[in-house]
Amino acid sequence: MNIIDNDLLSIQESRILAENASEAQKLLAAFPQEKLDEIVERMAEEIGKHAIELAKMSHDETDYGKWQDKYIKNKFASEHLLVKLRGMRCVGIIDEDIQNKTMDIGVPMGVIIALCPATSPVSTTIYKALIAIKSGNAIIFSPHPRAKKTICKALDIMILAAEGFGLPAGALAYLHTVTPSGTSQLMNHKATSLIMNTGVPGMLKAAYKSGKPVIYGGTGNGPAFIERTADIVQAVRDIIASKTFDNGIVSGAEQSIVVDGCIEADVKRELQSNGAYFMTEEEAEKLGSLFYLSDGSLDSEVVGKSAQELAKIASFDVPSSTVLLISEQKYVSESNPYSKEKLCPVLAYYIEDDWMHACEKCIELLLTERHGHTLVMHSKDEEVIRMFALKKPVGRVLVNTPASFGSMGATTNLFPSLTLGSGSAGLGMTSDNVSPMNLIYIRKVGYGVRKIEDIIHRVHAEEKTQLPAAKEQPEYNSDDIQMLQNILKKALQEIK
Structure with a gap:
């Protein structure tokens, strides 16, 4: 009798996915923003064609909500979000101040682990995949068990579209054998740089225990x-x-x-x-x-x-x-x-x-x-x-x-987001409507515009104007000192 240990299978698969994603992200990190944008456009265009089908599928699988409203969320993620992403620079030189001679360089975080809720499985998956690739990151999903089939289908559609336009294999992937042990392995893997947990509170402690930065879009009580x-x-x-x-x-x-x-x-x-x-x-x-x-x-x-x-x-x-x-x-x-x-x-x-x-x-x-x-x-x-x-x-x-x-961000000008942080008021590292800019770090570049001698001279000049003038002290050369010593010696002899 063969007994399949799903925990072991999931852990092994997690290790392979993390290692593959790490290698793929090294290639992705060299992509210019224009190439990343092209891939994101193709992903959004293709997944948008399946918005109704996936909305119905997610409702049937989870028995949550209304498929008509899920369709609206799917279109929001594949169309409205895409409009906002266009023209946004996340990697390479993202800002330059010619007058002050500074530059900001956007650098991808690396490999992101993504957890999505069963309540909004498709729209959240589309959103996370788009903002991760837009910012040059690899991303691995651990599908919610209650919405696994739907999430996997959505990802298969986007993976096929993305890899067809040059996305390195493994840069967008998901765990097929989903267990808590496998998900924990993903979060704890040395290749993992960031964890995005949206609406999966049961995995939040494990995420924090990993020691990795955590973006948490959780429950609210608004x-x-x-x-x-x-x-x-x-x-x-x-x-x-x-x-x-x-x-x-x-x-x-x-x-x-x-x-x-x-x-x-x-x-x-x-x-x-x-x-x-x-x-x-x-x-x-x-x-x-x-x-x-x-x-x-x-x-x-x-x-x-x-x-x-x-x-x-x-x-x-x-x-x-x-x-x-x-x-x-x-x-x-x-x-x-x-x-x-x-x-x-x-x-x-x-x-x-x-x-x-x-x-x-x-x-x-x-x-x-x-x-x-x-x-x-x-x-x-x-x-x-x-x-x-x-x-x-x-x-x-x-x-x-x-x-x-x-x-x-549908009826406001907040960033169109399906992960809403609560930051220091709640849990996670940010209170933002999470965007690609939360998935990069910024390398600062500053050109020299002043000489160290100028700074030292200015400090000394300030000291002279701020400190009270010191009394002038007499300066003695070696002959003066010798003469004083002789006078002192003669006076001592006379006293004796």
Whole structure:
């Protein structure tokens, strides 16, 4: 009887992939930006042809969200991102100051290990592959087990297109036998330079343990504050469009609404007229008990389900027009499921007396999971907006826009990204909308423009002007010293 040890197979494959990627990246590092751009264009063009097919495939495989919305994300990654990448210089001379005689040289990090979530498997894979090759890096994917077939198919399409236009074999690759041991081997391999973990918290400790730099685009607990000067109709439409997109699985989406007390009745009425259902305390308790497992992890069976499906699972009835479930809450606590991230169309709802109390509530919510991902504000008061932006422990602040779309750069001018860092406010090495510029280091070049003699002369000149003038000391030559010694000797003899 033959027993196949998948852990050993995965570890061995990881070593081979890392070594091959290292050799391929050495070749890739010599490619000019123009050649890298050509490869990226071909990759994006080819994968774009399969956007619908892969959207349907990912939905069928994972049972998360809506394939129509996944299609939009796939087009965003293959088209909108590509437009932003055009003209961006990441390798070679990326900046030159002729007047000051300095240059910036972009240097690829090397071999990147990529982990993608099952919630947005195709779009995140396209995005990471494009920005890695754009910046001259090799990249190896460890596919999420729940979306493995879809991720592998997307990568096969891009690999074929890229290698057809000169990408060295092994520069874009993936682990076929996926196990935690194999993924850890990839992250710990000496050839690995950087780890990009998007939405796979289970592998985060192993990533940090590797000692390699980690870019983490993880969960968020982003509140949306509706301030008294807001356009209430637009704010509500933005929130509902955002939280129902792909059934709420976008990590940057709103997780709660904090509303200014003086406009609360208008906000609630507008929410209800747009398909939001305010649950009773009993209904909210039933649903809340389903979010998390006994070990504290999110139950995948509620992830990406519609409001109608969630109500059915929790055994209560909602109107057929319901698209969003809302639970009114007063307090934030780690034991309250509504204080945490909910990857489905469910929101907590808090009422505060004024913007200062709302500010404190938002901070509480952001710190509950300490990830500091995204905060949204709906307001026309620039002073309040600035006070919020200055005080919040968060990676990005969005103003008057749907969080799902604004955070990824679709409805804002932030970089179009499917890995949203939280930096020092949360986890990982950056709070950026991660771009190719996060995958390089910059070599500084500076020409000599001053002589060391000039600097020394200037320092001495400054000393003379700043220090008090010293008293002049008499200068003695050797004859003077001898004469003084003779005088002293004669005087001593006379004293005796």
